[in-house]
Amino acid sequence: MTMAQKAIDQSEYVQRTLKDTQDFSWKKFFLQWEWLLILVFFLVLVINTNLSPFFLNGAGLRDATMIFLDKAFIVFPMVMIMILRDIDISVGSTVALSSVIMATLYNDFGLPMGAALGACLLVGALCGLVNGLLIVKFKELSAVIVTLGTMILYRGIAYIILEDQASGNFPAWFSFFGWGNIGGIPFILIVFAVLAVVFTLLLHKTTFGRQVFAMGNNTTASRFSGVQVDKVKVIVFTLAGIMAAITAIFLASRMGSTRPNVATMYELDVIAMVALGGISTAGGKGRMVGAIIAVFILGYLQYGLGLINIPSQTMLVITGLLLLAAVGIPKLNVSRKFKRFRRKQLE
């Protein structure tokens, strides 16, 4: 570089043109976390097919999908919560409480099932709203502690209402949620797909989603930029409550009844799916699509392991190791280059 060029480059006054299009690079395109997830997904399919001749059996695969998809609804808002650098461990209890209230209103208070469904959604939303309000009100308390409190609280209320009894006897049409098909495709899968699209667009294409990412990176700067940080947080936690209630509906429909102890440890499965999906636990980064792929990886993995009679204890070990590998690999030095690409990708 000549001196003159250097001087121009250093100057604060030279009119510069800034590019407003991003160069497309195949390298960058393929160095995305999601490709790795897709690879793992097919790996799971291939290994399972080799280990068990029953795995690719259409009906079996369909039933398995119906079973693990119910908790997957909570993955959508949990992605947002974790991007906000928070966590919600009360979602399993919210599922239990909203389904127990739904069943009790129908069975013991004679409400029509439609109204009971509405009440279920309302209870879920309320649980989430309470979480959100507590978290923004008591800023010195972390979301883990607040939702640990409500996790115990919501579950406790469910036990008081139903006293360790099951409540079922739902109308016949209610089983459609859990078992119904439309043109051979499970109803739950259709609902999941629609919500997946809705939440992906909400997170990545709207002003609201942009604000969520901004807060996850720097809450203070977001507030100074006029983002209503408390409002955004309360909305996201309320969405988690609503999605937990939707899970409650599908779960109760599939089981035919509900008990206060349903959906125990769901929160951990959901958080595992989100973390595997590449959502940074440090907040501010991640994509909805990664978490959606992770739902199917964990779901089919557990189904496949079940088919070859691997005891559930071993299943826990395998799931735990997979999760550790997923969050650990990007932190290893060997993959520094990959990490750099991933960071740029997720910007």
Added chain:
Amino acid sequence: MSEYVLELKGITKRFPGVTALDNVHFKLKPGEIHALMGENGAGKSTFIKVITGVHAPDEGEIFLNGEKVEFSSPNDAQAVGIAAIYQHVTNYPDLSVTENIFMGHEKTHKLTGRLLWKEMHEEARKVLRSLSSSIDPKAEMGSLSVAQQQIVEIAKAISTHARIIIMDEPTAALTSRESEELYKIAESLRDRGASIIFISHRFEDMYRLASQVTVLRDAKYIGSWGINEISNDALIVAMVGREINQVFPDRNGELGEKLLEVEGLSKAGYFADISFTLRKGEILGLTGLVGAGRTEVCQALFGIMPYDKGTIELKGQKVNIQSPKEAIRLGIGYLPEDRQLQGLVLQWSIGRNITLSALKKFDTKGWLNEKKEHAFTKNLAEKMHVKANSIFDLVSSLSGGNQQKVAVAKLLTAQLDVIILDEPTKGVDVGAKTAIYEIINELAAQGYGIILVSSEMLEVIGMSDRIAVMRAGRITTILDRETVTQEKILEASMADKPKKNVG
């Protein structure tokens, strides 16, 4: 044995985009109280961090008693007897005084490793008594006053047998009586043979204590004098340096109608009875010492800090500002002092940062129009002369000056009338400073009303139409551009007038 207990030669320290220290020298004699002076941002803090081993210098050498040393961590500096006491006391407020004093060098039983509480309490009491202080060693640190906490910090320095004690603006938060006590302690430390590096903005401190003064300016070493060798005026020139007219663009804008009128604004414990007006196209400087309440007033106007009393009138309308969102909607924008924490999302691109404060502009029924956003940010970033390749470059990769341009561009995205700039040139290189001054001037010419908060006197004098000076939460005076001098600002911002020509 060398004549100097500590000697630094040709110290240079660079940070990305900024040279914080440029070939700085320093000599400290045993038993000397040595004042280190300079404007905010002159490099004093970085200099202290080099001495205490927090930063390793890029160039230069450090000699201790004539022997060359290299510190790779604060522990190394501590081990050879260097201790620092900071303006904002850094301690463990929930632990006892004794625990704070012995943190890191606890007395333990040789065999069992058990902590010897009795001995430590006794020792702490002894050290505190030698400082003529009656603080209870078992008291909780957080329950003490700032002055008392500083005495504990000094006790800690003594208990580590520190030979060189650095005091970074220790009197900033003290009353004059407390300051006098601190002076006495400093003198007794000196008489015991310790050397003290004393940093202060108060001339009074310097004249009262120091026998030698070294001045830094714009990261450079300016000189070192015996306290009787230099007059007060010469010292101010050394600190402030350059001619005003060289750096600042001409102000010749027309002032328009009244934009903002603040009347009796008060917040208990922070500021009181703040009244001023701001007109279209006007730059109102707001200065005073750090901690005088300038930032708090600005944050009240921006809806971050709620105020107790007073009224704010914007374009003749009484307004009640409760949140930044509302402030921006009403037309008041704020460039925060801490660019990295409050101003920008560092991990984000230039483009996304620019639009964050006005996403509504690119929003149709909730959907973000990214195409429109990209075109807009490209245009604005180019106008601000942001030095980068594309609007997708991360803000963290930019220099301080260019980051600040992005932060200013953020303000221009929203429809504003009043722009509050809090230390807009802090941590910015001289060249970029001039660019930012021109941008500010240009904004005033476009009809924005601008409140310019700055600790740099020359910046305020060079840029403003009028200058409001704050001290201890109140506006002491509002000076006109034509009649303002540095002495007048100093006088209004300091509790004690600097003495003229000592010696």
